[in-house]
Amino acid sequence: MSVARPIERVPPQNLEAEQSVLGSMLLDRDAIARVVESLRPEDFYRDLHRTIYTAVLELFERGEPVDLITVTNRLSGMGKLDDVGGATYLASLPNTVPTAANAEFYAGIVLEKSMLRALISAGTHIASRGFEGMDDVSALIDQAEKLVYGIAARRHIQDFQTIKEILKTSFEKIDKRYQEKGTVTGVATGFTDFDMLTSGLQPADMVIVAARPSVGKTTWASCVAQHAAITQKIPVAVFSLETSKEQLVQRILCSEARVDNTKLRTGFLADEDWRKLARAMGNLSEAPIFIDDSATLSVMEMRAKARKLKAEHGLGLIVIDYIQMIQSYKRAENRTQELSEIARGIKSLAKELDIPIIAISQLSRAVEALGSKRPMLSHLRECVTGDTILWDADTGRRHTVGELAGRNQWPRLLSLDRTGKLVPVRPTAVIEKGTNAVFEMRTSTGRRIRATADHPILTPDGWKPLRELTRGARVAAARVLPVFHAGTAPLTPDRLRLLGYLIGDGSYQRHRGLSFISADPATFEDCIAIAEREFNVVARRGASNGTPEVDFATVYPKDGMHRAYGRPHGNPLREWLRELGIEGQSTYNKRIPDSVFVEADHAGLRSLLRALFSTDGCLTRRTYHRNGIALWSLHYDSVSLGLAEDVRDLLLRFGIISQISSGYKSKKGTVPIYRVCVEDARQLAAFCQLVGIEGRKGALVNACAAELATRRAKPQIDRLPYSVPADLWGLKNA
Structure with a gap:
């Protein structure tokens, strides 16, 4: 077979x-x-x-x-x-x-x-x-x-057409307009002045609505969609990549019913409001509005959905909110080229379907600095580098822009409101821009930001792009960061004090002993006492070049006679450092753990700073012989720039403004030393009152506080020139 x-x-x-x-x-x-x-x-x-x-x-x-x-x-x-x-x-x-x-x-x-x-x-x-x-x-x-x-x-290969063929189609449109005799020949938006200028939204047009955040771009576009669908019965497709479909429908419903959106959100509705909402729901239920709130869409996916919708229901208008959140299949060299590719795709879709498309775009606040308020291409919002630190407004955790770029949902972050105060705000999008020219701006206090030339910077004269700033220009910076506490079990003040000792003068690198060295007897004994009490470790005392040194180990019995260090359960102190994410750090890359910024309360942060300044901190008094004036100076030194910036941020939790400078120990030095310095009399007085220093250096704190109390403070930093507006003086002193 x-x-x-x-x-x-x-x-x-x-x-x-x-x-x-x-x-x-x-x-x-x-x-x-x-x-x-x-x-x-x-x-x-x-x-x-x-x-x-x-x-x-x-x-x-x-x-x-x-x-x-x-x-x-x-x-x-x-x-x-x-x-x-x-x-x-x-x-x-x-x-x-x-x-x-x-x-x-x-x-x-x-x-x-x-x-x-x-x-x-x-x-x-x-x-x-x-x-x-x-x-x-x-x-x-x-x-x-x-x-x-x-x-x-x-299949869509366009060829030349003779002007004779085009004239025939154009004349038919002219004749139709002559018969109708109306000022609006396209899709009416419902905004009379806008329609008078544009004669409505014309077929095959891509209309970009660009503005900074929170000025009503989405509301304007939803009103246009509402008017086109209800009044003119034109099928409208809305691609809402930012706002959920429920929120968008709620806005449209409030607009149609003439009911305050706040009442709808809070539930405080009157009987008349219910009647208005019922009538509006009847009108909207018959409106040909189609909403897609997919968070990730490409132009190709939009084209497929729009073609299908046009074939099934007809389509007269598309609204895209917003253009920066559209994904591109092609990996461009930078975000600007990617946006250009997306814009070309949207324009091509408008021509193919022969309908107008409204594309909303986010701009940076740099547009406010212009007298004309006219948006420019350079005002697109992606401006800072991926390592820029952003503060979580709810937990105090530090996020980098690069970490947030790959997410679909973002935490609330600290940002400025219109009054210049720090408020929690949830970002609308964090998008990777790609390769771009980057510039670093550094302030006299050592703060720095790396951004593109058009990144907006707040100045006494309003928002200005980075390219317009000159040396000596005044820029806004945070004067205090709130103390966050997430509500979880906080790190105790004793453990944070031990952490400060180890970060300052301790060694916890891998494959080496866990040790601490200090010439201050009070600090030395305090560190040993906390380690033994909290982690049940054995302190093996010794000396290094005459300076007391201690090695922390865990001793377990073995065979009844010998002792085994760290076996079989490991060293609990080292395990704690590993949980904090800092075990294995060398002197050059030491950092304060992220959990400290999240879990530590006011008292815990105070203990940590007191211990840090007792190790690598210094409080000195200098007398200048020319005028006999004695000045106090406080500084903290580290070869780790990250640690210096962490100390600066912790001081800012207490409202203490410090400066970061760098230099070398000698002319032959190869490793820079970063110094966190507090010299302003008011800032020093705040440090003495709110923080202080552990050990023998603490005695100088009392002397410094007593002397500063008898002087009239003259600010050396955080000063404003007399030329700034009066409202800025009020904000600073508020």
Whole structure:
């Protein structure tokens, strides 16, 4: 008994049409110009035809003659003349052409067969991936759409039209407007002045609505969609990448019912409000508004959904909120190029569907610095580097912009309100911009930010782009950061004091002993006492070059006679440092753990700072002989810039403003030392009152506080020039 075998099917192809295309190109140079617009080398089924077509294209692009002799010579130079059948096969091609005038029709046949083969290949690929079941279903569907629409895009090849043909269509539109005699010829927005200027939203137009945050861009666009759908019965598609569909519908409902949105959110509705809402719901339920609130969409996905919606319901307007949140399949060199690609895709969609598209765009606050308030392309909002620190308003945790860029939801962050106060605000989007020129701005207090030239900086004269600032310009900076406490079990003041000792003069690198060194007896004994009490470790005392040193270990009995250090359970003190995320840090990359900024309360932060300044801090009094004035100075030194910035941020929790400077211990020094310095009399007095120092250095704190109390403080930092507006003086003293 014989087994039936499946019949091998030949892919769609037409070799005669391929030969006719090539023969026409060898006979008539004008035929080449008509064919190259639609055909690519890969559209030919036979490899030898692809090779011949490639040779013809190369000659045509160089402006050289294209005939049997030149093509033969070119193929010979490429080393592929024998692969295509030699000069004999080339000479036979012109003989297969009935007439070169039909080259476009032959090319159409070749393109049609090529698209059929591409569809078969795409279908086979999709089917095989589907059977494998390894991919996410949504990702597989997106890939399938991309393949199919990539093939479909080959059909839309635009050619020249004579002005006679275009005039006919234009005259029909003019005649229609004459019959209607209206000032609005497109989609009316409901805003009379806007419609008078634009005659409405015209077909194939992409209208970009750009402004800084919180000025009503989404509200304006939803009002336009509401007016078009309810008043004009025009089907409207809304791609709401930022706002959820429930929030958007609530806005539209309040607008239609003329009910305050705050009442709807809080539930304090009067009987009349309920009647208004009922009438509005009746009107809106019949409105042809279609909302898609997918958080991640590409232009290709929008095109697919818009095509389907237009085929099923008709479509007269699209609203996109907003353009920066659209994803791009292509990985551009930077975000600006990516946005340009997205904008071109949206414009192409508007032309294809012949409808207007409203695209909302976020701008930076730098637009406020301009007298005309006119937005510019440079005001797009992506401006800072990925390592820029942002503060979580609810937990106090430090986030980098790079960490937030990959998320779909973001925490509330500290930001400025219109009165210049720090308030919690949830970002609308954090988007990666790509490679860009970056500049670093440093203040006299050592604060720094790396950003693009158009990043907005707040000055006494309002927001200004970074490029407009000059040396000595005044910029706004935080004068105090709130003390956060997430409500979890906080780090105790004793443990934080021990942490401060170890960060300052301790060593906890991997594969080395866990030790602490100090010449201050009070600090030395306090560190040992906390470690033994909290972690049950054994302090093995010693000395290093005459300075007391202690090594912390855990002793477990072994065989009843010998002792095992750290086995089998490990050193609990080292495990605690590992949990905090700092175990293994060297002197050059020490940092204060992130959990300290989240869990430590006011008393805990005070203990940590007191311990830090007792190790690598210094409080000195200098007398200047010229005028006999004695000045106090407080500083903390570290070879880790990150640790210096952490100490500065902790001081800011208490409202103490410090400066960071850098230098070298000697001319031969190779490692910079970063100094956190507090010299302003008011800031020093605040430090003495609110923080202080542990150990023998603490005695100087009392002397400093007593002397400063008898003086009239003259601010050295945090000063404002007399030229600033009076309201800034009020804000500073508030």
